[in-house]
Structures are given as structure tokens and as C-alpha cells.
Amino acid sequence: MNYDFDTLVERRGTRSDKWDSYPADVLPMWIADSDFRSPQPVIDAIMETARRGVFGYTRADGAFESAYAGWMRRSFGWDVAPERVLWCPSVGTALAIAIRAFTRPGDGVAMMLPIYPPFLRLCALNGREARATLLRCEDGRYRIDFADLERKLAEERTRLLLLCNPHNPTGRVFEEDELRRVGELCLKYNVVVFSDEIHGDIVFSGRHIPFPTLSPELAAVSLVGVNASKTFNLADLRSAAVLSENDALLEAFARERDSLKLGRCSLGVAGVIAAYEQCADYAEQLREYLRGNLQFAVDFLHAETPEITTRMPEGTFLLWLDCRRLGLSGNDLAAFFLEKARVALNDGETFGEGGRGFMRMNAACPRSLLEEGLRRIRRAVRG
Numbered sequence: 001m002n003y004d005f006d007t008l009v010e011r012r013g014t015r016s017d018k019w020d021s022y023p024a025d026v027l028p029m030w031i032a033d034s035d036f037r038s039p040q041p042v043i044d045a046i047m048e049t050a051r052r053g054v055f056g057y058t059r060a061d062g063a064f065e066s067a068y069a070g071w072m073r074r075s076f077g078w079d080v081a082p083e084r085v086l087w088c089p090s091v092g093t094a095l096a097i098a099i100r101a102f103t104r105p106g107d108g109v110a111m112m113l114p115i116y117p118p119f120l121r122l123c124a125l126n127g128r129e130a131r132a133t134l135l136r137c138e139d140g141r142y143r144i145d146f147a148d149l150e151r152k153l154a155e156e157r158t159r160l161l162l163l164c165n166p167h168n169p170t171g172r173v174f175e176e177d178e179l180r181r182v183g184e185l186c187l188k189y190n191v192v193v194f195s196d197e198i199h200g201d202i203v204f205s206g207r208h209i210p211f212p213t214l215s216p217e218l219a220a221v222s223l224v225g226v227n228a229s230k231t232f233n234l235a236d237l238r239s240a241a242v243l244s245e246n247d248a249l250l251e252a253f254a255r256e257r258d259s260l261k262l263g264r265c266s267l268g269v270a271g272v273i274a275a276y277e278q279c280a281d282y283a284e285q286l287r288e289y290l291r292g293n294l295q296f297a298v299d300f301l302h303a304e305t306p307e308i309t310t311r312m313p314e315g316t317f318l319l320w321l322d323c324r325r326l327g328l329s330g331n332d333l334a335a336f337f338l339e340k341a342r343v344a345l346n347d348g349e350t351f352g353e354g355g356r357g358f359m360r361m362n363a364a365c366p367r368s369l370l371e372e373g374l375r376r377i378r379r380a381v382r383g
Ligand SMILES: Cc1ncc(COP(=O)(O)O)c(C=O)c1O
Pocket: 031, 032, 089, 090, 091, 092, 093, 116, 164, 168, 196, 198, 199, 227, 229, 235, 240
């Protein structure tokens, strides 16, 4: 069937974090949920529970795990057994659990900046030291500085690498040889890899490679965090998963999760099962719609506001806007977009080093809304 990504679903006044955190005349293009209606089988699955009217405890009875495993196999050729899928409320929670399960207080956690802000915040909140390497932008494309990454991995007490692929916010989809080099270094220094692959379905160039599929050796030292949420707009269903080919890693992860009493799933699992088993066509059409949106935004900014530079992301529905030529610093840049343009974007500074002077824009919305946001930005830049 053909899905409608053009019609705006009114979300103001619904306790939507995206839409209800700013005044009504501000266009929200920040937090990474989409504005698209989820596919009908997902809605039906949730409605079925709601109609029954009983919201007692749910169990993940194997169908949930099979749905994630099946999606991995069909999308990326990763033939992972359902027994190797663990329910987790969210990938954000999984990052926190991984930090606690695979490091001790005072240990180092490697990551590549700029990065989705919880990577840094969760290390700080858990008393771990972020050992960050800066992605280097060469000809507009971010690349891993392997010499620096090696230094960070070699440091005493670096025990975990939090990888993000596709990478938020730069939109990089790491290539096989890059991932292999990262993996070799992690093997060399005995570092566990937690690979956040939540944006893995949203790839426009290259292909998404789940980290454990690179080799049996790398499968043995890695876990992957995924969530149907980005693709099908299900963040509120709180039904993510962590997968690993290594039983000991999975067990350690499950133990930490359960020690926090975070192992209980919810009715959201029904939505994920419906999405993965019945809605592959939605994911395909979404990808094409997003490709159009992102290209439109890139072309618009290039033609109309050359002070802001960006390029088509290889993956994710996020644009990483280099605003340094606007000549505004720190709070002034965020204020420029919010107060003058009346669009809410994510402030690049919150993504750590390499984020200053940048803003992140979420393009997962109807094209008309995206156009309105871009027009507002043009108006603000022009005067
Ligand atoms: C890279 C990345 N990881 C994790 C998350 C959060 O996902 P969840 O809602 O499953 O915690 C996001 C959301 O924007 C993200 O971009």
C-alpha cells in the first residue's frame, strides 16, 4: 500500500515532548522522533490491548525476540537466533546498562565526538571517564582518526567502546573497512563494543553493517542496541532490544538490567511485532520520503543560505548544520534559531567537542513543514 507521509498529524497539546516543549509559534525540528503516523497494523495491535481495557503485566513470549531477529536477517543478512535478543526499554537505557555492566567506576569509555548527548552524560552520571576521539571532517565527510582512537583504546582502564552507526549527528554510515579497523583495535586492547544501531534502517548510501556480522571474533566482543522506534515512530512504546552472539556478554547485560529491575516489558512489544512482521513496505517508502526531504533541505540551504553548510547524510533523518559562518557563538547561535527563526533545533554544543557552531535539524516531518522551517531560517539569516 501507499503510505501518506505528507499529512500532518496534530501533536500539540498531547504531551508530546517535541511539540509541547516550546511556544506554539515555534516549529519543533529537534528531538529525533518523526511526525509520521505509524503503520496501521501497529495501531491495530495497540488498539486491541486498549479495547480489552486490561493493562496487566506483559511477557515477551518469544514473538518479540523473533520479530527483532527476523528483521535483522531480512534487512542485513544477520542470522541471529531469537534467543540472542534481549528486551530493553530503550537504547538509551541500554547504553547506561552497558556502561554499568562492562566497566567499573573510574574506568574509561571510548566514543567518537560529536555524539548523541547521552553517550557523554551517561558516562558522567555513572562516574566513568569518557575517552573521546574527535571525528575529523575532511571535504565535508567525517572520518575516524584511527591513531587517536588507538590512543584512547590503549589508555589504561578503557574497557568499552560506545559506537554509533549510523552516526548521530554526522550522518556517517561507516564502511566495512572502517568498522574492521575499529574492531581490530578493540580486539587488540581487549575493549568490549556496544554498537548503537538504532538508525540502521535509515541508510541512503552505502549499506548498514551490523557490527557482529564482520567476523566471529568481533561478534564475540560486541553487543548491538536497536529499536523499531526510529523507523516506525514508536519511541513511546519503549520496546528496544539488545543483541549479541556472546552468551557471557548477554548474561552480564541481563544481570545489570535486572539488578535495576528494568527487565519487565510492556504492551509496546505488540506494536514492534506488528511493525517488523507486517510493515516492511512502510520502512521502504519512509526511506524514499526521507531521502527526498533531506535532499530538498540540502539543496535549499545550499541555494538560499550559503552561510549554513550541510550535506546529504549517508544515514539517519538528521541534518548536521555547520553554522559557523553565521558568526554567532554559544548561546547566541541557539537563540538565533529559537528566537529569531522560531524553529527549535538541537544545539550542537550538547554533542560535545566538535559540536560548537553546529545545529542538528530533524527532517522526519511532512515536506510542507520542512519547507516552512527552512523558509523561517532563510528569513532569519537574510535579516
Ligand atoms: C543514536 C541514538 N541512540 C539512542 C537514541 C534513543 O533511543 P531510545 O528512545 O531507544 O532510547 C537515539 C534517539 O534519538 C539516537 O539517536
